Amino acid sequence: MKHIELLNLLCRHRKILDSAYKNKKLLSVPKELIEIGLFNKIGGFYYLNEIYFTFVDTLLARADFSYIAEDFDKELKKLIELKEEYKLNKSNYLKDLIFKLLNKIYQGMKNRDKRLLGLIEKLENDEVSELEFLIKEAKNILKDVEEVMVKNEMIVNVFEEFMEFDDFKEFIKDILLDIIHLNQNIDSYLKRLREFISQTEKKRYFNQKLFKIAHLIINEDSKIDDFLITKRFVIKQKFEYVPDSAYINYEKIRSIVGKFTKPKQIKKSRVKRDLEEVISLIDLKGLIKSIEGSDDIFKSIIDYVGKIDKELLNESVRVFVYILNHFDKKLTYTKEYNEFNVRVVKWKV
């Protein structure tokens, strides 16, 4: 079968493939898809070949918790061996083999980067799984990513060693910057994972405390009443009901207290908007559109936010930090600072 015929076949059965991708198993599938090995029958059901999942998930930057990040250990060992051989014998055959391996590791790292990002986003967006499960998974992924980080440094070192050969110099120069950037991504994934674990552990601890207190309330434990009544909680008690008929008519109150008492200095109490609220107010899609290609993201945010609502300008720094956290891969950090004393961050071309 030719490649184009395979593409036609996949296209013809796209609905079946989509269903198998979503539902994981099917009761029946067309014979021709089984013949090319795209489906395997296990215990009465047809399952999509894992190769298909790897291909699609990589392109769509998705990963489920069964994904294990590759470390290219074997490939790297082989590459070191070939390098030693190449020093003695600069044959075309060895050259091709080295190019293939360098490419395999480099592209593998890029693919892994996409899937790791997908995996972390899956963790962060999971609002259904048990907290215990998520913490356990996140810790496993963290361990994996930490190992990847160490291996990545080794990869960079080995790649750099190939700079001594003229045949590979240009190629290594081309990809090295990108590989260093991939390493920076790994570093940011580590930070996100640690933050996720810490936040989820806090959430779990809080839930446990809430359930414990709920049961103390049910058991009419005097400790809770003591706390609520005598010790008070740090926040002020909410005003529950109107204690005096004089309070009912606000206009009357105002006219009375306005005449007979002097204004008192009050403690300022402010409500800070939630970041999520701010993000929904500014229309994130519109913002992204306006900062794409920008040479100074912070300044573009100010321009954009100012057009939406001048009052939201105070939130520009928080919006900026939000963009840095969520679109890190698309940004380039320069060493310069703008007139607001904020680091100049550019959108990658």
Place this chain on the structure above:
Amino acid sequence: MESIIFEILSKGIIISTNSSKFQKEASWLMEDENFESLNRTLNKIGLYLVGENGYFYLSKDLKADEEEKFFNSHKQLILAVAQLKKVFVHLDKGHKIKKSEFIKRFEAKKDEKIIKALFDTDDLLEITDKLFNLLERFYVIEKRGKKDEYIVLNSINYYLDIVDAISEGEVDE
């Protein structure tokens, strides 16, 4: 607007900035000038306008005989929130929840003692309705667009902060 807001707050209602029902009132209160002016007036009659992370309420120093009633209503709400959080472990302000999803997950996550303390029924649908009604009545959740969907209002943190403020020493043996 001041008297409208006073009417609402004096009923013990917490105005959340993510509430659709009190959108105008919340926007008005978010203006520093408005907030301070209303607070100044209320201070003179022994009330405080409090604005915390995304919600507003009125507070006052309680007299001894008012405390019991006040805390009892809080206990009920803390129990209801605890049961809701058993079902939706990630529950937080701004989240959208569905009654149908609650019903689906409830059996596995039911806290018998909490339910028994709150409602005198074993009927799943009745429990769901009563729990959602209780939380809606105290403006912890609010119905949104779709028939089955509710949004968790910022005010949930008022109750969670009470739990947070209780130190471990006070609840541990």
